[in-house]
Amino acid sequence: xxxxxxxxxxxxxxxxxxxxxxxxxxxxxxxxxxxxxxxxxxxxxxxxxxxxxxxxxxxxxxxxxxxxxxxxxxxxxxxxxxxxxxxxxxxxxxxxxxxxxxxxxxxxxxxxxxxxxxxxxxxxxxxxxxxxxxxxxxxxxxx
Numbered sequence: 001x002x003x004x005x006x007x008x009x010x011x012x013x014x015x016x017x018x019x020x021x022x023x024x025x026x027x028x029x030x031x032x033x034x035x036x037x038x039x040x041x042x043x044x045x046x047x048x049x050x051x052x053x054x055x056x057x058x059x060x061x062x063x064x065x066x067x068x069x070x071x072x073x074x075x076x077x078x079x080x081x082x083x084x085x086x087x088x089x090x091x092x093x094x095x096x097x098x099x100x101x102x103x104x105x106x107x108x109x110x111x112x113x114x115x116x117x118x119x120x121x122x123x124x125x126x127x128x129x130x131x132x133x134x135x136x137x138x139x140x141x142x143x
Contacts, residue, residue: 022079025116029072032123036065039130050133058133064126068119075115082108 039062042048050058082105089101 021112021116025072025075025079025119028119028123029069029076032065032068032072032119032126035123035127035130036062036069039065042134048137050137054133054136057129061126061129061133064122064129068123068126071115071119071122075112075119078108078112078115082112 039058043058043062085101085105085108089098089105092098092101
C-alpha cells in the first residue's frame, strides 16, 4: 500500500460518509414532518380526547417533533454553508484566508453533527411520546 492508495481510500470513504449523513438527515426530517402531521391530524380528530397525563405527553411529543424538524432544517442549512465554505478552501490560494476558511469548515462540520444528533434525539423522544399516548388512548379498543 502506498500513501496515494490510502489517500484515495480515505477520500472515497469520506465521500460515502458525507452522502450517508445527507441521506440520514433527509430521512429523519421526512419522518419527523410526517409524525408531526400525524399528531396534528390526531389532535384535530374529535374522537381523540386526551386526558390529564396524555395531554402532557402529547404536548411533549408535538414540541419534540417540532424541535426535530427545526434541527433538521437547521442542519441542512448548516451543511450547505459548510459545503460552500469548503469550496472556498479548495478554490482560494491565499494561505491566510484558507486557514480561516478551514477553521470555519471544521466548526461547521462539528455543528452539523451536533444538530444531527439533536434531530435524532428529539425525533426519537417525540415518537416515543406519541406511541405512549396513542397506545394509552386506544389500547382498550384492541383488548
